[in-house]
Amino acid sequence: MYKKNPGGSGCTAQVHTENPRSAGGMSVFRFSALRAAVCLLSHYERIRSDNDPILTGGDIAIGSEDERNADPCTSQGCKWGKNADGKVYVPYYITNHFSDREKAIITRGLESFSSFSCIRFRPSRSSDRDWLSIESQNGCYSFVGRRGGKQVVSLARRGCLYHGTVQHELLHALGFNHEQTRSDRDNHIKVLLQNVQSGMEHNFRKIATLNQGTPYDYNSVMQYHKTAFSKNNQPTMVPIPNANVSFGNAKEMSRNDKARLNTLYKCCECQHEHVIQNKYTCTHVFNIEFGPNPPLCCFTVTEEAFSDVLTDDQRLPDQQKMQP
Template sequence: MSKCALSLLILLVASDCSWAEEKDLPVSELLWKANRDVVRREDEPLVIDDIAYDNENERNSDPCVTNGCMWPSSADGNVYVPYTIASHYSSRERSIIERGLQSFKDVSCIRFVERTGQRDFLSIQSDSGCYSYVGRRGYAQTLSLDRQGCLYHSTVQRELLHALGFHHEQCRSDRDQYIQILWENIQPGLEYAFDKIDTLNMDTPYDYSSVMQYERFAFSANNKATMVPIPNTNVELGMSSQMSSNDILRLNRLYKCTSFRP
């Protein structure tokens, strides 16, 4: 084998090993790494953490699912969500996205389908970092999965859950019964990531292992915890790498997936 070919092989192996190490990180850490140094273009939406907004006034609004942002059910009981995937993804990158899309079919009545002219759809593309709007916005809505840092099963699932109408777990209306926010440890200017929202919790318990839950040091200014579980502070927090059983339960309850059979 030539020195050139050997060097290329070593580079490819090292790249695959690095990817394998990254994908084992909890989703909140993957998103933090992907979004921390992003500089957004002027034509991109307002993005706070990994949620996109049309304007600043939307940040603390009531859940949009009470105002018509759910994707509609069809006569057969399924919920069809059209999408497009930008051509700039490689076949391997596209397969990661498609696996995330398919995972919803396996556990719910949600069916992500390739767009065939529908007005409202998800436009999945490699924009600046990882982000999604919450719920259906109307017409084309960007769901960004940056090729540099966002293409993991957990991040795909989390951004899709945002697009279906779900917020972060630590923003739940009842979160103060289950976690304590340590405001003094949060990076100045990032307190918004812990805003409490009047969420619809679908009679499901607070879930420390939700794919929508941050890990305990998220947005820390001093390497100290920004939130701790209560009353048992030793419970693992935000270590999920895929949707939890409670994520799936509340998804099925919100979209009334009564006819769903695994």
């Protein structure tokens, strides 16, 4: 079932009718978050004012046209800094554009990162030089990586307030691009430019991305739907070699999304004197399992811990002596 977007953009979105709501007399529907967001982005590019940032890739804000073909996160200073305790604290401020219910959706997305990574979003302080200003502007968008100073993340009240969309924009702010712009994307999807809206072709340009040793992920929260920016409701992207693979429907970050984040920010970097890096997942650190290519993770090696897991050749010399 499809409904017109109530914001007047003319967007259509798939509605999950089991939970319709009403807010101020306006029907609010839960629909495919990424599809709705992409539709709003297309609408945004038609109504953008001179005060709005230039967008590339649909929802990636850039400072000038010169940045359109660049990967902003290959430059030094893109990442948010790591604290002495091994955590990466990212200050944020949620503006008063949002209701309490809407703030709760945003907060849930912010707090979700602490359950599987060393990222900690925290409320900003007056002493913070760099922070995310989460606002309801025209559409959903974010800059890629840390830019310095006040950095806007736009989550429009009409169309962007979904858990997956919040995570998507925050991943941009942490330094990640879209899955379909990966450097190796031509091995996994075919872009059908003949179906792309005129003027939207730049959203499908490849970027020389660093993929953190993970495979292309059709289930990534950074992967757009197959009809993104379509002018005729026909696919703009087709998976290869199997065109029947479903993609672009993620409701939250995938295992590979989490693995890339932890690798980029070295969340599994050894922090203790007696540690060992091995093939095991970070279950004991972040209580998650990564995909088929997990980063090297760290464990504190003691006589009590992991004695039933580590073999002799995995133990450090001084720890080998501790074994009976």
